[in-house]
Amino acid sequence: DTGVSQDPRHKITKRGQNVTFRCDPISEHNRLYWYRQTLGQGPEFLTYFQNEAQLEKSRLLSDRFSAERPKGSFSTLEIQRTEQGDSAMYLCASSASESGANVLTFGAGSRLTVL
Amino acid sequence: RKEVEQDPGPFNVPEGATVAFNCTYSNSASQSFFWYRQDCRKEPKLLMSVYSSGNEDGRFTAQLNRASQYISLLIRDSKLSDSATYLCVVKRRGQFYFGTGTSLTVIP
Numbered sequence A: 001d002t003g004v005s006q007d008p009r010h011k012i013t014k015r016g017q018n019v020t021f022r023c024d025p026i027s028e029h030n031r032l033y034w035y036r037q038t039l040g041q042g043p044e045f046l047t048y049f050q051n052e053a054q055l056e057k058s059r060l061l062s063d064r065f066s067a068e069r070p071k072g073s074f075s076t077l078e079i080q081r082t083e084q085g086d087s088a089m090y091l092c093a094s095s096a097s098e099s100g101a102n103v104l105t106f107g108a109g110s111r112l113t114v115l
Numbered sequence B: 001r002k003e004v005e006q007d008p009g010p011f012n013v014p015e016g017a018t019v020a021f022n023c024t025y026s027n028s029a030s031q032s033f034f035w036y037r038q039d040c041r042k043e044p045k046l047l048m049s050v051y052s053s054g055n056e057d058g059r060f061t062a063q064l065n066r067a068s069q070y071i072s073l074l075i076r077d078s079k080l081s082d083s084a085t086y087l088c089v090v091k092r093r094g095q096f097y098f099g100t101g102t103s104l105t106v107i108p
Helices: none
Strands: A005-007 A010-013 A019-024 A031-037 A044-050 A053-057 A065-068 A075-079 A088-095 A110-114 B004-006 B011-014 B019-025 B032-038 B045-050 B055-057 B060-065 B070-075 B084-092 B095-098 B102-107
Touching: A005 A088, A010 A019, A019 A088, A019 A110, A031 A075, A044 A065, A044 B095, A053 A065, A075 A088, B004 B084, B011 B019, B019 B084, B019 B102, B032 B060, B032 B070, B045 B055, B045 B060, B070 B084
Parallel strands: A010 A110, B011 B102
Antiparallel strands: A005 A019, A019 A075, A031 A044, A031 A088, A044 A053, A065 A075, A088 A110, B004 B019, B019 B070, B032 B045, B032 B084, B055 B060, B060 B070, B084 B095, B084 B102
């Protein structure tokens, strides 16, 4: 296990279609985060999990977005009825459990383009 | 009000220069502090954690002022390879908050 893996790396879709992204975190990390990043901005928090429990979800996130981490390992982020404004880089990150100044390790991201 | 505020720059500096970035955070309950580096079209990577006592890693020095809610990063003897976006990050109750990033270009 060399790091956080995300799939697919790139996705082009038409408006109105559903898309799903997958994230495989570092195996010993029990926290998993999803962020969205657009050009010129820092990563924007979407949601995070501790093991299989979704602990927090951004209030900016519409109900078209849903995330799961069914067995506390990999996670999926689904966007239903995509809109052009959903075009962004979707970043997944993982961290060890709450202790001291633990850090985030990011995957390479999944870039979404909605036409 | 944003959790983390940074001057987006860009900062264009010659090789060998010293450059400083600052950021402020809005919530005094923030617990941990970091600088991340992000290269163009790549994921953010941890540069260094920031401690109240200040810490140094080679040419990089980070400082935290909890009273002023202010974080700084100093880069000495800039290299071309330092060109990147530097993201200020604070952590509170398990969640990490990112600034917009400060863009640095080191010019030959």
